[in-house]
Amino acid sequence: MSPPTGSALLVEATRQLSAAGIADAGRDARRLLAHVLRVPPGRLTLFLPEPVADEQAEDFSALVTRRAGRVPMSHLTGRRAFYGRDFRVNGDVLDPRPETEMLIEAALGAPFEDVLDLGTGSGCILLTLLAERPTSRGIGTDLSAAALEVAAWNRDACKLEDRASFRQGSWWEALPGDAPLFDLIVSNPPYIALSEMPGLSPEVRDHEPRMALTDEGDGLAAYRAISSQLAAHLAPAGRALVEIGPTQGAEVAAMFAAQGLQDVAIIPDLDGRDRVVAGRKAAG
Numbered sequence: 001m002s003p004p005t006g007s008a009l010l011v012e013a014t015r016q017l018s019a020a021g022i023a024d025a026g027r028d029a030r031r032l033l034a035h036v037l038r039v040p041p042g043r044l045t046l047f048l049p050e051p052v053a054d055e056q057a058e059d060f061s062a063l064v065t066r067r068a069g070r071v072p073m074s075h076l077t078g079r080r081a082f083y084g085r086d087f088r089v090n091g092d093v094l095d096p097r098p099e100t101e102m103l104i105e106a107a108l109g110a111p112f113e114d115v116l117d118l119g120t121g122s123g124c125i126l127l128t129l130l131a132e133r134p135t136s137r138g139i140g141t142d143l144s145a146a147a148l149e150v151a152a153w154n155r156d157a158c159k160l161e162d163r164a165s166f167r168q169g170s171w172w173e174a175l176p177g178d179a180p181l182f183d184l185i186v187s188n189p190p191y192i193a194l195s196e197m198p199g200l201s202p203e204v205r206d207h208e209p210r211m212a213l214t215d216e217g218d219g220l221a222a223y224r225a226i227s228s229q230l231a232a233h234l235a236p237a238g239r240a241l242v243e244i245g246p247t248q249g250a251e252v253a254a255m256f257a258a259q260g261l262q263d264v265a266i267i268p269d270l271d272g273r274d275r276v277v278a279g280r281k282a283a284g
Contacts, residue, residue, distance in 0.1 A: 003051035006033060010048065013064040020068035028067055035077045036060045070202035082124045085131070087154050092146035093122040094212040095204075100188055102275045103243050104128055106267055110239065112136055112183035118171055118226055119143075119189045121212060123151030127158050129186070137163040141174035144209065171225045172233070181235035188243040189222030190215050220251060227255040234281040241278045249274035 010029055017025035034041040036059050037052070052060070063076050072095060074080040080089045082096035083104050089095055107129055113136050117126035120140030130136050142148050148166045155164045167174040192214045197205060204213070215221035223242065230240050240261065244252050249266040256264045261279030269275035 003054060004057060006037070006044070006048040006050060006052055009033060009052055009057060009060055013060070016064055016068055020070075022067065022070075028073055029064065031073060032063045032067065032076060033060055036063065070206065072203040072207055075207060080122075080124075083128045083132075085124075085128065085158070087122050087124045087127075088150055088157070089122050090150060091207055092144060092209060093150050094188070094208055096122060096124045099269050099275055100125065100243055102267060102269050103186060103188065103241055104132075106241050106276050106278055107184055107186055107239075108132055112239070114138065114180045114182045114184070114235070116175075116179075116182045116185045116233065117141070118185065118187040119212070119222070120151050120166065121147050121188070123154045123164070123166070125186055125188060126164060127151075127154055127160055129184070130160050130163050131158055138165075139175070139179065140164065140166045141169060141171070142166070143168065143170050143174075144211065147209070147212075171222075172229045175233070179233075181238065182233055183235050183238045185230060185234060185238070185240045186242070187222070187226055189226065191219045191222065191243070191245045191248060193217070193219035219245060220248065223248070223252045223255055227252075227259050230256070230261065230279075231259050231281060236281060237283040238281045239278065240280075241276055244274060244277055246273040246275070249277060252277040253279075 010033055013029035014026045017029055030044055031041055034044045036056050037047055039047055074089045074095050075091055079086045080096050083101050115129055115136055115138030117140040120126055120142050123140055126138050126140040130138055140151055145168055148168055151166050190213050194214055194216050197214055253264050253266055256279035262282055264279040266274050267276040
């Protein structure tokens with residue numbers, strides 16, 4: 001029996017994913033086949049008429065079965081694109097979202113040198129900011145040692161070993177004693193309320209790290225911890241930016257204002273939903 005062609009495998013995979021209720025089943029099937037064949041997704045069509053080796057066909061079938069079980073695409077391919085770069089991801093870190101690029105855009109709107117990323121996860125926020133500003137340097141913190149291993153891998157892949165360091169611990173407790181005052185503090189903390197968890201997609205709820213999703217309470221605990229020491233760790237005129245859930249803007253903005261930050265603003269995403277709260281420490 002001759003090996004199946006890429007086209008035949010793709011047709012069957014699309015059928016299987018569609019039957020499992022996967023949106024964009026054809027797109028996911030193509031991405032998985034390109035991953036297995038190690039070809040750029042945009043060039044996959046050129047390879048579809050060719051027979052696929054048995055081992056590759058088996059690998060593809062296994063990935064399709066896992067995707068049908070709602071394992072995220074990024075966990076199957078091990079990569080996720082964010083702000084024009086590919087980052088390594090797995091079940092130990094939150095998947096970078098396109099919405100988080102709003103935080104990056106806001107952060108790049110003014111100069112900075114020293115950056116702190118609280119709850120860094122994969123490191124995608126910190127590393128993107130450092131890559132975009134070649135004279136900057138920064139620290140990323142996270143409670144999860146496994147997440148920091150992923151962040152360190154991404155740092156090395158981005159060739160930022162000399163400008164990015166990572167520390168394990170809970171929020172401010174992770175900072176070294178000689179940490180500088182920061183021109184920019186950023187965070188995408190867990191902001192999903194416990195009551196909202198059942199409504200998440202299986203890809204998120206069942207496969208992403210729970211501690212990166214929810215505080216097991218009202219979704220605001222991380223903002224209380226972060227805002228409580230912002231003024232103490234920001235340099236004069238330094239800025240703080242945090243990603244938020246779409247209903248949390250007013251409450252998080254009030255926390256910033258209560259700590260004496262100025263120019264507190266709520267920045268919407270491209271869909272018009274509140275996405276980032278920003279504030280600035282007084283200049284002197």
